[in-house]
Amino acid sequence: MSAYALFKKDLASELRMRYAINSLIMFIVVTISVILFSIGNEKISDFLSGGLFWVVIFFSAMSGLSRAFVSEEERGTTLTLQLIASPTTIFSGKLFFNLILVFAMNIVVALLYSALFDAFVLKNLPLFLYAFVLGNIGIAIASTLIASIIAKASSKGTLYPVLSFPILLPLMLTLIDLTKQAMDGTTFETSYIELAVLGCYDVVMIAASFLLFDFIWKD
Amino acid sequence: MKNKYIFGGVIVVVFLGMMIYLFTKSNIQYESDFGKVMSTERTIKATGSWVKEKSYEINKSERTFVFYMKDATGHEMKVIYAGTIPNNFEAAKSIVVTGQYKNGNFHAKDILTKCPSKYQDKQSAAASS
Numbered sequence: 082m083s084a085y086a087l088f089k090k091d092l093a094s095e096l097r098m099r100y101a102i103n104s105l106i107m108f109i110v111v112t113i114s115v116i117l118f119s120i121g122n123e124k125i126s127d128f129l130s131g132g133l134f135w136v137v138i139f140f141s142a143m144s145g146l147s148r149a150f151v152s153e154e155e156r157g158t159t160l161t162l163q164l165i166a167s168p169t170t171i172f173s174g175k176l177f178f179n180l181i182l183v184f185a186m187n188i189v190v191a192l193l194y195s196a197l198f199d200a201f202v203l204k205n206l207p208l209f210l211y212a213f214v215l216g217n218i219g220i221a222i223a224s225t226l227i228a229s230i231i232a233k234a235s236s237k238g239t240l241y242p243v244l245s246f247p248i249l250l251p252l253m254l255t256l257i258d259l260t261k262q263a264m265d266g267t268t269f270e271t272s273y274i275e276l277a278v279l280g281c282y283d284v285v286m287i288a289a290s291f292l293l294f295d296f297i298w299k300d
Numbered sequence: 301m302k303n304k305y306i307f308g309g310v311i312v313v314v315f316l317g318m319m320i321y322l323f324t325k326s327n328i329q330y331e332s333d334f335g336k337v338m339s340t341e342r343t344i345k346a347t348g349s350w351v352k353e354k355s356y357e358i359n360k361s362e363r364t365f366v367f368y369m370k371d372a373t374g375h376e377m378k379v380i381y382a383g384t385i386p387n388n389f390e391a392a393k394s395i396v397v398t399g400q401y402k403n404g405n406f407h408a409k410d411i412l413t414k415c416p417s418k419y420q421d422k423q424s425a426a427a428s429s
Contacts, residue, residue, distance in 0.1 A: 251323065271342055274322050281319035288311040292304075 082166040087174025093153070095178075105145035112137050113193055126248050135253055138190055138220070140242075146182065147241045148223040149175045150232035159232075168298040169291060176225045176290075182241035183221040187213065204253040204266030208276075212259040215279040219252045219286060226290040229297050252282055330396075334375035338401050346406065349395045350389070351376060358385060369395060369406070377401070381408040388415045 095101055116133055153159045162171055191213065195201050203209045224245065231240045255278050262272045269276075330345045331337050336344045348371040350356075365381045386398055387393075392413035395410035399408035 251319075257321075267340075267342065271340060274325055278319055278322045281322065283313045284351045285312055285319060288308045288315070292308040292312070 082170065084170045084173035087162075087166065087171060088177045091149075091174065091178040092181075100152070101145045101148050101182060105182070106189075107140055108138065108141045108144045109186070109190055109193065112140065113190075113197065117197060118219050124258050127200050127202065127264045129263050130194075130198050132257050134194050134201065134260065135292050137194070138187055139249065139253060140184065141186060142220050142224055143242045143245060145186065146179055147231065147237060148299065149179055149225055149228040151228065151237055154232045160286050160289040162296065168295045171298065172225070172229075172291060172294045175229075176222060179225045179228075180216065180218065180221040183224075185218050187217050201261050201264075203260075205263045205268070206208070208267070208269060208272060209260060209263035211257055211262065211276055212279060214291055215253060215283060216256045217275075219279065220249065222283065222290055223248050223252070226286070226294065227299075229294060250278070253284070255279055256279070322388050332371055333373065333379055334371045335371075335373075337406070338375075338377065340401070343398065343409075345396055345398045347371075347394060349394050350392065356385070356389075369397065377406050378404070379406045379408050381411055383411075386413055387410050388413050391415050 114136070150159075153162060194202075215259045227241060227244050227248065230244065231237050234240050255275050259272060259279070262275070301411050332347045332400060334346065334348065337344055346369070348369040351368040354368040356365065358365050363384075365385050367379055367384060368376055369379050371375045379399075381397070381399075389411075392415055394414045396401060396412040396414070397406065397408040398410040398412075399406055401407075
């Protein structure tokens with residue numbers, strides 16, 4: 082069984098059940114409208130709106146991406162998967178599916194956000210896009226690994242954000258910093274350090290998760 | 301199978317080290333050359349001393365505190381701080397301002413004053429003065 086076959090299976094079952102998509106859409110709509118109502122006619126600063134943007138993304142990722150391995154556990158298909166495919170294949174398939182989900186979700190959030198908030202003005206759009214792509218990859222990798230850890234735990238809902246927070250914290254801090262800089266309109270030369278941090282984070286996460294997933298999956 | 305763990309472990313360690321190194325570098329830097337401070341709009345910690353000849357100005361209606369600072373090479377810049385005058389400002393040997401340079405003025409978010417210590421013994425105080 083190849084990673085692509087697993088991805089196709091996940092995509093087909095997601096399109097049938099629409100569990101992750103529904104919870105993501107509901108979450109995004111609810112949080113953004115709550116922020117809109119609470120701001121009202123108040124003028125918020127650019128930096129605050131940049132920070133809120135990543136808060137929305139962090140929590141919607143928490144609500145939607147935890148399903149990757151929990152769904153296998155609920156349907157009782159974990160053992161079958163363990164028999165027919167190697168851990169690396171399974172992780173690649175799940176990771177690919179989560180990547181698609183994260184990108185779709187974050188593009189929707191970004192579009193909604195820039196349409197609804199006047200303060201969210203990016204002077205250096207290419208810089209933001211680089212940070213956005215690297216950040217999304219990081220979120221997808223970290224959330225897939227943590228989803229596999231919590232799949233067998235009894236209180237999945239609370240464990241997921243608790244475990245993710247310390248792992249995603251450096252990523253979020255750098256992303257908020259980069260968004261701030263993109264809003265200031267700084268050039269690539271001044272913020273290449275932050276971009277390099279993001280790149281290193283992604284490499285570390287992907288190497289570590291392929292190593293660790295073998296052990297998580299075996300038990 | 302063994303090779304995979306060694307190879308992966310090396311990648312993780314190398315990139316984690318790089319990331320930590322870069323992370324510490326990305327924090328706000330100290331800068332004592334005002335030429336560099338004026339050339340960027342990054343948030344920076346500029347160190348220098350107060351130009352006593354030009355005095356300072358407290359604007360009570362706008363709640364700003366304005367003064368001039370110079371560095372070792374003689375560059376001067378106008379610093380605008382949204383707040384009141386810090387304690388011991390006039391006695392300070394050197395000043396560290398955190399903020400960014402914009403439109404010809406340095407907008408400070410924070411001012412640190414470095415004062416001559418009260419707690420030196422008489423000999424070293426005499427030696428240092």
